[in-house]
Amino acid sequence: MSSSTENATDRIDIPLAGRYVIDTGRSTVDFTTRHLFGLAPVRGSFSVRDGRITVTEPVFGSSVEAAVDATSFRTGNSARDKVVHSGRYLDTDRYPAITFSSIALKQSGTDWTLNGTLTVREVTRPVELAIRHAESGVDGLTVRADTRIDRTDFGLTAQKGMTGRYLDLTLHLAAVPAQ
Numbered sequence: 001m002s003s004s005t006e007n008a009t010d011r012i013d014i015p016l017a018g019r020y021v022i023d024t025g026r027s028t029v030d031f032t033t034r035h036l037f038g039l040a041p042v043r044g045s046f047s048v049r050d051g052r053i054t055v056t057e058p059v060f061g062s063s064v065e066a067a068v069d070a071t072s073f074r075t076g077n078s079a080r081d082k083v084v085h086s087g088r089y090l091d092t093d094r095y096p097a098i099t100f101s102s103i104a105l106k107q108s109g110t111d112w113t114l115n116g117t118l119t120v121r122e123v124t125r126p127v128e129l130a131i132r133h134a135e136s137g138v139d140g141l142t143v144r145a146d147t148r149i150d151r152t153d154f155g156l157t158a159q160k161g162m163t164g165r166y167l168d169l170t171l172h173l174a175a176v177p178a179q
Contacts, residue, residue, distance in 0.1 A: 012112055015055050015136035020175035022051035022066060023140070027173045029068055033164035042164065044075035049097055053141070053175050064102040064114065066173075071096050088158040095121045114145065120154040129171065140176040147171075 027048040035042050051066030071092040073084050085092045102116040103126075112131040117124050133144040149167045151157075 010110075010132050012110070012131065012134045013136045013141075014059050015134070015141045017055050017057040017059075019178035020053040020055070020140060021178050022048055022053065023174040023176050024048050024050060027051075027171075027175075030170045030172065031167045033167045035164050042075055042080075044073065044081075046070070046074075046098070047072035048173070051100075051173075051175075052178070053173075060105050060107075062102075062105050064100065064116070066100045068098040068100075069096065070098050070120075089156055089163075091121055100127070118149070118154075120156070123154045125153045140174065143171070143173045143175075145171045145173075 024047065029046040029048065031044055031046070033042045034040060047069045049067040049069040051064065053062070053064050055062045070090045071085065073081060073090060073092070075081055075084075084090055087094075090098075099119045100116055101119075102114050104115045106113050106115065112134070114129040114131060116127055116129070118127040127147055127149065129145040129147045131143065131145045133142070135142050147169050149169060150165060151163075151167060152165060
């Protein structure tokens with residue numbers, strides 16, 4: 001039986017203990033940033049390549065491992081996408097995946113955070129995901145989490161001013177029980 005905590009806009013169900021596999025067809029990482037010296041918004045997404053979630057009892061020992069397909073970076077502007085795929089930014093020919101590995105799940109009141117490390121182009125930095133929604137059922141679980149990434153922390157420093165420094169990420173993950 002799962003327990004839950006919720007406020008007016010978010011719902012957090014603690015899933016049943018077990019192993020889950022991220023359903024890549026129903027999972028995505030959406031982002032927003034700004035360009036042209038912060039004047040223009042840019043929206044885009046990445047696909048999730050693979051991942052697993054292990055839920056423990058108690059839940060604070062749970063873990064998440066996930067890989068995002070760097071080559072799936074899309075903003076709807078093919079010229080921009082090509083530049084971001086190039087060696088100036090993600091260098092997707094050499095580094096086709098961006099990985100996340102959790103370290104600790106924490107709760108403070110009704111707020112849940114998942115601390116971990118994010119690796120982009122072989123540069124690993126800490127990241128904190130704010131879990132905004134988690135819901136579970138017999139067919140698996142769904143999670144929505146947010147974070148802000150400073151691209152310069154990962155050595156992605158090209159075109160300062162023209163390219164936004166920060167990316168606000170929203171992860172939409174669906175996972176099914178592992179077989």
